[in-house]
Structures are given as C-alpha cells and as structure tokens.
Amino acid sequence: MADELPFERKQSRRRFVMTAAGAGASLWLAGCGGSSSEDATGGGDETTAGDGGKTYTGPKVDLAFWNGFTGGDGPFMRDMVTKFNTENENIKVKMIVQQWADYYQKVPTAVASGRGPDVGVMHVDTLATNAARNVIVPLDDVATSLQLQQDDFAETIWNAGIYKDQRFGIPLDMHPLGFYYNTAHLEKAGLSEAPMTREAHDEALEKLKGAGYDKAFWQSSTWPAHLMFMSLLWQFGGDLYNEDASQAAWDSDAGVEALTWQRSLVEDGYSPPNVASDADYIAFKNEKNSFHWDGIWQTQDLAKTSVPWAVAPLPQIGTQKAAWAGSHNLVIMRQKNPDENKLQASKVFLNWISEHSIDWAKAGQVPARNSVRESAEFQGLKNQSILAEQIDVVRFPPAVPGIGDAQAEMEQAVNRAVLGKQSPKESLAQAASKANKLLEENKKKYGA
Amino acid sequence: MGSGGPSTIERVGGGRPLPPLIGSPRIRARGTSSAGSGWIAYLFLAPYLTLFTVFVVVPAIYGVWVSFHSWDLLLPNKPWVGLDNYRNLFDTNSAVGDDFWNAMKATAIFTVFSVPLLVVLPLGVALILNQKFRGRNFFRAVYFAPYVLGVAVIGVLWTLLLDPNIGVVNYYLEKVGASDNIAWTTSLPWAWVALVGVTVWWTLGYNAVIYLAGLQDISRELYEAAKVDGASRWGRFRHVTLPGLRPVLVFIITITILASANMFGQAYLITGGAPGNETRTAIMLIAQEGLQNFRLGSAAAMSFVLALFLMLVSLVTFFVFRERKV
Known part of the structure; x- marks a missing residue:
C-alpha cells in the first residue's frame, strides 16, 4: 500500500499510526542536523556552477528531501537516494519520510519558518495550492536547462505541472x-x-x-x-x-x-x-x-x-x-535564505531522480517520461506496463489553488x-x- | 445523619490529593490567613504562570486577532474582514454555516450520551473496587488498562473490530444469533453507539481511579456512625458517600464534559465523520478548516464560539453542584 492524496487520508490511517512516531523523531533529528550543513557551505568560496542542474561542482552540501513514501514504495526511493549519494560525493541527500497528510501540513509551516526541506515530492493536484501559497518555486529554468521536452512526457502529465504559465513540478510518475x-x-x-x-x-x-x-x-x-x-x-x-x-x-x-x-x-x-x-x-x-x-x-x-x-x-x-490518476512531481521548496549552492545541488538531484525513474517504476509506478516508459526494461514490469496503457486516458483534477x-x-x-x-x-x-x-x-x- | 452536611465531611477528609477543591472552606481559610508572605506564593506560581501566559493567554489573544482576518499563514496579505468569520457561522448560506452547526450538533449528541455514562459507570466500578476482595488490585489494573492506550491505537483497533462486513463484533453477533449486519461505523444511530461505547470503554478507568481516591478519603467513622444510627446500605451511600464525593463529582463532571466536547480522534479514525459528515465533531471541523483548508481566521472564529459554549456549560455545572450553605 502506498500512496494517496493529502485530502484523502482514510486509506492511510493504519500507516499514519505506524509512522507518526517515527516521522516525528526523524523530523526532530533533521532539525538538529540542519546547522552542520550551514557550516559546511558557509565557508565555501568556490564558484557556483549555474547550469540549471546538469552538474554540481560547488562545496559539499547537505540536502533535506522530504516525501510521504511511507508504504512499500519508501525503500525504493531510499535506495535511489543512497545510489545518488554514492555517485555524487559533493551532495548528501537525507530523505525524511512522513505520512502524506502530515507532510502537506508540515511542509508549508516549515517553509514559512525558514526550516523547510530543500527538495520534496508533491501530488499533481496540490501543486497549484502550494505554488499560490509560496511553498514551492517555479522550475522553468530547470526544465529548460535539463532539456526536458514536452515530447518526452505524456501531455496530460506535462501540462498538469503548470500554474499561471509557470512550471512548478517535474513529473516523476503517474499512478492510475x-x-x-x-x-x-x-x-x-x-x-x-x-x-x-x-x-x-x-x-x-x-x-x-x-x-x-x-x-x-x-x-x-x-x-x-x-x-x-x-x-x-x-x-x-x-x-x-x-x-x-x-x-x-x-x-x-x-x-x-x-x-x-x-x-x-x-x-x-x-x-x-x-x-x-x-x-x-x-x-x-x-x-x-x-x-x-x-x-x-x-x-x-x-x-x-x-x-x-x-x-x-x-x-x-x-x-x-x-x-x-495521480502523479508525483519533484519540487524545490522556497527558502527564506536562498543558498545558490543548495539550489544548484537540488536541481542536480531532481534531474538524477527523473532520469532514473525506471528504478522508481519498480515501486509500482508508471514513469512520466516516454523514453523510460517505452524502454524494454519497463515493458518487463508486467503490471505496471498493463496499467501504463491508460496513459492517454488518465485525467487529473484541475490545477487550481x-x-x-x-x-x-x-x-x-x-x-x-x-x-x-x-x-x-x-x-x-x-x-x-x-x-x-x-x-x-x-x-x-x-x-x- | 443529614445534619452533618457536606462541609463537615470536607473538613474531616484531609489530605485529598485532588484539585477540585474550588470553593471549599479549607482553601478559603488558608488564602486569607497568610497575607503577609504573598510574594513567596507568587514565586512558586511564576513558572506555571509563565507557561500559562506564553502557551495559553498570548495564543488566545492572538487567536482573537486572527479571527478578524482572512488568515493564511503563507499568503502575504491577510485582509481584515471584521466580524465576517463570525457572521458566516450564523449564515446558513455561507460555506461554513451548515457545517459548523452540524458539527456542534454532533459534538452535543456525543457529549449528552457519553457524559452520564462516564459519570455513573465509573462510580459503580469504583464502589466495587473499593470493597475488600481477592484480586482487587488486578481488577483495578484491568479497568484502568485501556486508558493507557493512545487514541490512535484504540481507533485502529475498533475500526477493525467494528467493521460492518469484516469485523469481529458482527461475526460473533451472528454466531449468537443476533443481527450480523449492523453498520457500526457507517450508519446512524449505530455510529454514535460505537463512538460512545468505545469512549466509555477507553476512559472509564480514569474516572474510576479518581472516584476511588475520593472514596478512600471518606472517613470510616462516618459510615460507622451511620450504621449505629440504623442507616441502610442505600442510606449510607446517599448520605455519606455521595456528599463525601461532591467535590470529586463536580471535578469529574466538568472534565468529562470538556473531554467529550473536545472529542476528535475517535471519530476521525473510526467513522471518518461518516455517514456524510454526521459524526464530524466541532474539533474535527476546526482542524480541517484551519490546517487542511488553511482558513485559520474562520477556524479561530469557530474555536471561540465553541469555547463560549463550553464556558457556559461549565458555569451551569458549577452552579448546579455548588455547595449550598445550611
């Protein structure tokens, strides 16, 4: 069992009970750990790479990555994060999981108080609300610099990440x-x-x-x-x-x-x-x-x-x-004190996860990228590829705050x-x- | 026996470990006698007073301010709307009017049915557990045990037990020949029966423990005197036990009313407010309005209207049970 929209919590009660305590504890730890990363970046005088998320060559940074993958999908994302950390020695991503309903209440408050995460995941039908409430930042430059093209994404999914002519989410998957x-x-x-x-x-x-x-x-x-x-x-x-x-x-x-x-x-x-x-x-x-x-x-x-x-x-x-269908989107949170290095590293992370979405598909998801969805590896995932047939007929609620x-x-x-x-x-x-x-x-x- | 009156018993029963002694002569006497050393009292009160100010008084005042605005923590402008948030609550054509009174009604229904049970049943349990018999401590623990569980635990537990189609309760009801299709969590009045029942099972032990402490505080001599005067079992209960428990009773009634009126977790977890929003309580609606829909101004206004009701109810309770001078 894995996933749901924030306003539809019923399915997740049991998960809530089991994870609430753990999430609380990890939040607390994250709060404590926050300062060390500031120290690490504070003295950095190296130049910042600004290519929108292809590479990161700045000083070592820690990124907080929050999401609500409390079910069977959690370990898959955690493995991806571990893999990313080993491949990118300058960036250390720390993943913090909490139940979605909690997540959608905590993230805005954390962002408002300047203690929010750097990157996160949001469902497509919450993007507009969070964009309007200044929780997340536009990602048009990321999409451009990473050469993310509409033709590499299913149209419905691609368009759903746009609010007021700006892109706020990089679609990761679709779950019909x-x-x-x-x-x-x-x-x-x-x-x-x-x-x-x-x-x-x-x-x-x-x-x-x-x-x-x-x-x-x-x-x-x-x-x-x-x-x-x-x-x-x-x-x-x-x-x-x-x-x-x-x-x-x-x-x-x-x-x-x-x-x-x-x-x-x-x-x-x-x-x-x-x-x-x-x-x-x-x-x-x-x-x-x-x-x-x-x-x-x-x-x-x-x-x-x-x-x-x-x-x-x-x-x-x-x-x-x-x-x-629902769709998870990768988002970057607004920061009270923006840190260029962290922002750049966040974009690199986003790009990496998006490119590796075949690993994510194994968690029971349909990748948003056509190239990944059409790959032989994805076709090998029987159930996922059966449900992926619906990609042209899936619909979302409108992007309205x-x-x-x-x-x-x-x-x-x-x-x-x-x-x-x-x-x-x-x-x-x-x-x-x-x-x-x-x-x-x-x-x-x-x-x- | 009636001549003794409650105040005698109060004076007799020294060393009661409970807080509900408002208005008792003992406290009043103490308050006036030591006027000179007031600052020491304040010194000891200071830590609590600080916490009370920071976490109750200031947020409450801030809440009043919030309730006059259309308030979203994250939006740059929080326009002043005057009394609109309150007006909307009394306007059935507004987005919240119906929902609010529906939630207040749900809260009232729950309170009206749960409070009498939670006042009377624990008293009975306490009277039994106050007798001398083998295994008494075991039973005391058994009755108190559910209370140590969190609401999340009992919520999930009873959701499964009471499920209309796959629940154990209906399974055994069928086994004994009763109806097996009672929709405990999705229909009325069964949802209320379930919520009240679960709450009584869960919190009965707490009230019983307080009664028990109160019972043990009543002097044996009074019972003996009553016996000598020829009072029956009922007479002793009526004229010794009940008056002796008066402050405890007022305390229990007050906290039980407040706890019932603040019911949230049970309905949130077991019925989810279903059917429709019939079992959505006031606190559940306030949480939804403020934390899910981000309309903090409106949620604050609801909170104050609810608080006003609770104050009125508490005042009524207090006056009904106040000590009458002979």
Whole structure:
C-alpha cells in the first residue's frame, strides 16, 4: 500500500499510526542536523556552477528531501537516494519520510519558518495550492536547462505541472486506478479474461454470482470510491468543474449516471451495504470478492500475498475510456535564505531522480517520461506496463489553488450516495452548491 | 445523619490529593490567613504562570486577532474582514454555516450520551473496587488498562473490530444469533453507539481511579456512625458517600464534559465523520478548516464560539453542584 492524496487520508490511517512516531523523531533529528550543513557551505568560496542542474561542482552540501513514501514504495526511493549519494560525493541527500497528510501540513509551516526541506515530492493536484501559497518555486529554468521536452512526457502529465504559465513540478510518475481481479474466481465462473465493457461487466458479475461469488464487487463508501466516481464521471463524458474551475460540474447527468452505477452495485446485491474504509481491499486480500478498483501502488502489496490476482485497465462503463490518476512531481521548496549552492545541488538531484525513474517504476509506478516508459526494461514490469496503457486516458483534477477543499465535498457526496443516505442526484447537487461557495472564496483568497 | 452536611465531611477528609477543591472552606481559610508572605506564593506560581501566559493567554489573544482576518499563514496579505468569520457561522448560506452547526450538533449528541455514562459507570466500578476482595488490585489494573492506550491505537483497533462486513463484533453477533449486519461505523444511530461505547470503554478507568481516591478519603467513622444510627446500605451511600464525593463529582463532571466536547480522534479514525459528515465533531471541523483548508481566521472564529459554549456549560455545572450553605 502506498500512496494517496493529502485530502484523502482514510486509506492511510493504519500507516499514519505506524509512522507518526517515527516521522516525528526523524523530523526532530533533521532539525538538529540542519546547522552542520550551514557550516559546511558557509565557508565555501568556490564558484557556483549555474547550469540549471546538469552538474554540481560547488562545496559539499547537505540536502533535506522530504516525501510521504511511507508504504512499500519508501525503500525504493531510499535506495535511489543512497545510489545518488554514492555517485555524487559533493551532495548528501537525507530523505525524511512522513505520512502524506502530515507532510502537506508540515511542509508549508516549515517553509514559512525558514526550516523547510530543500527538495520534496508533491501530488499533481496540490501543486497549484502550494505554488499560490509560496511553498514551492517555479522550475522553468530547470526544465529548460535539463532539456526536458514536452515530447518526452505524456501531455496530460506535462501540462498538469503548470500554474499561471509557470512550471512548478517535474513529473516523476503517474499512478492510475486499476481493475484488480481474482483470477481463480474468474476461472471458476468460466471467464477467460477481465470484462472490458459494460455489457461484459454485467455478464461477468452474473456469472460470478452463479459460481458462488454473489458479492463479487464490494463498493466502498470511502476511499477509493471517489476515485472510482471521478473515473466514471469522465467515462460518461462529464467533468468535475467548468472551464475555469469556478463552478463544480459533477452534478451533471454524467455524474448522476456514474454515481448511480456505483450505488447500483449495492442495490443489485453485488456489494454488501455499508462497506467501510479498507474493508473492500482487505476482503480482496482474503479472496472474499472478485473485483476491486484501486491504485497501481497496490500491486506491490498484493505481490506479497498468495491471492491469485491480476490487474487490467479500468473497464469502460461509460461512453468513453477514462481513468483517474495521480502523479508525483519533484519540487524545490522556497527558502527564506536562498543558498545558490543548495539550489544548484537540488536541481542536480531532481534531474538524477527523473532520469532514473525506471528504478522508481519498480515501486509500482508508471514513469512520466516516454523514453523510460517505452524502454524494454519497463515493458518487463508486467503490471505496471498493463496499467501504463491508460496513459492517454488518465485525467487529473484541475490545477487550481485550494481545489482540495471542493474535492472533499465531492468525496462526501459519494459517501452519502453509496451508503444510500441520499439519492445520487441530490447528493451531488448538494455537494456542488457547497463547493461553489468554497471555490468562490478561494478565488478571492488566492486572487486566481 | 443529614445534619452533618457536606462541609463537615470536607473538613474531616484531609489530605485529598485532588484539585477540585474550588470553593471549599479549607482553601478559603488558608488564602486569607497568610497575607503577609504573598510574594513567596507568587514565586512558586511564576513558572506555571509563565507557561500559562506564553502557551495559553498570548495564543488566545492572538487567536482573537486572527479571527478578524482572512488568515493564511503563507499568503502575504491577510485582509481584515471584521466580524465576517463570525457572521458566516450564523449564515446558513455561507460555506461554513451548515457545517459548523452540524458539527456542534454532533459534538452535543456525543457529549449528552457519553457524559452520564462516564459519570455513573465509573462510580459503580469504583464502589466495587473499593470493597475488600481477592484480586482487587488486578481488577483495578484491568479497568484502568485501556486508558493507557493512545487514541490512535484504540481507533485502529475498533475500526477493525467494528467493521460492518469484516469485523469481529458482527461475526460473533451472528454466531449468537443476533443481527450480523449492523453498520457500526457507517450508519446512524449505530455510529454514535460505537463512538460512545468505545469512549466509555477507553476512559472509564480514569474516572474510576479518581472516584476511588475520593472514596478512600471518606472517613470510616462516618459510615460507622451511620450504621449505629440504623442507616441502610442505600442510606449510607446517599448520605455519606455521595456528599463525601461532591467535590470529586463536580471535578469529574466538568472534565468529562470538556473531554467529550473536545472529542476528535475517535471519530476521525473510526467513522471518518461518516455517514456524510454526521459524526464530524466541532474539533474535527476546526482542524480541517484551519490546517487542511488553511482558513485559520474562520477556524479561530469557530474555536471561540465553541469555547463560549463550553464556558457556559461549565458555569451551569458549577452552579448546579455548588455547595449550598445550611
């Protein structure tokens, strides 16, 4: 289990508990260690290399690198950092991990007080908020000097890092929603492959029911129900917001259709009612259900189990293909007292990680770079490359500061409707009118 | 027996290790008798007073200032909005109005159901644990044990135990022939039953320990005197135990109300506020508004309205249980 958006914390409760103490301790240590690096760079009179991140020839520097890789992905990133440190003797990167929800609260405060990290990772849908709040700095010069080209990146991913005509994130990966299924169940039901259309999907659920798996597709009322909803909304031709993201648009017919389909899984008896946080995934790991939609990061966790599973791109339930995805972006934090050497070293680090994203793909991610994604080495990663097929149909929430506030309302609407507390139409409309007020307030606040 | 009154018992019960002695004659007498050496008192109070000023008084005043602004720590301009943050709370058409009162309602529901249980049940437990029987210390430890666990631990524990579909609780309910599809964490009123139940299980031991200390402070002689006067078991409880526990009782009621009104972790972890936002408590909303949506001005305003309510409730409690002079 690995990853989630900051405003969607439910999946991560257990991780939070396990890592909170550790993260607190490492933060404390980082605070203590900070001064030594200042000493190291203070006396440096060597010239600063300013080539935007290709090489670093200045004095030895320490970089603090914060992220939220608390799951199975953490060790992969840590290994990459270790490798970077051995290859670059002038730069020592120290990686500090904390749970994402904590991270997104702590980083801004740390940056504001001048004790923030040098580099970090942020999800694509938080870039605008953090850019508007002066937490991160524009990276256009890095992109230019590293000769990062749009054609080396998938278009959606590349464009998502831009806020107000400036680039704030170097895309590292994409992590889409995938369709996990229990191969033994399918076999028993006489199905040779995962259903990819609505008709086939309906038929498969019936066949599974016939084979004794009457609750084949548990519909969660929390995470990842809203990720499913977004995917389905886009599949039915709708969108989350209007053109300039000043109004919520999920209460459209497409939205109602999408949510109605989710609720129908419960009403038609394919899902038990009241599926609470994580229960759907735990059930899948215990072979209680046959289908489960979840992020690509679960591939690493499932690989450790004895469950006979496979993963496919999301089936097309609506009128077109679409899937929700997240994307990790490498960012550089704003510093109260900017240090040219550190900045330069940070860029070198960013570039190195981006170039080595094949190692990162092994953690259960799809690399953002086309060149890496098309490499033979990546094609060898079976599950990742299956889910990478969705790259042209993945969508993100818009790059608007404070969009998470509005997204939280949508999440609640999905919760109410899946639990049957409110009809999909009413629930979505209620959330939309609430979100509109928040969007208006945010517009005023961030001056967007 | 009634003639003795509570003040006699208070005077008898010396050396009580608890703080809830506000208004007791003992304290008042001491306060007036040693007027000359005031500076020594202040000297001893100084360290705490410093901490209190730095961490409570100053932030509280700063909070009032924040609540008059549209405040985001990281944005360069924090425009003055006057009373808008407060006005929005009372305007159901604003972005926060509905949510705030919904959260206040959730807090009130939780408080109303958890406080009586947390006042009465621990008293019963304390009375039993105050008897002489084999293994008494073991049981004292058992009842207190859950309290040493952090909220994160009990939260995760009960989330799994109470899961509607894969939880152990429903599994055993089915085994004994009861309904196995109670949605403990996703439907009403079951979510409240779960949250109140978990909280009572978790914190009962703390209140029981305080009662126990209070019970042990009541002089044996009073019970003996009551027995000689022919008081029944109930009579002794009614006229000796209860009056003897009055200051402890006021203390427990007050801190339990405050703790319940500040409930956050249980709902955050076990129900996540679900269904919808029905179990999102005031503190949960304030944290979300201030730390997740970065609207500190609005969050500060909410905090002050909540604080005002808590002060009123505490005052009412204090007056209801105040010492009546005979």
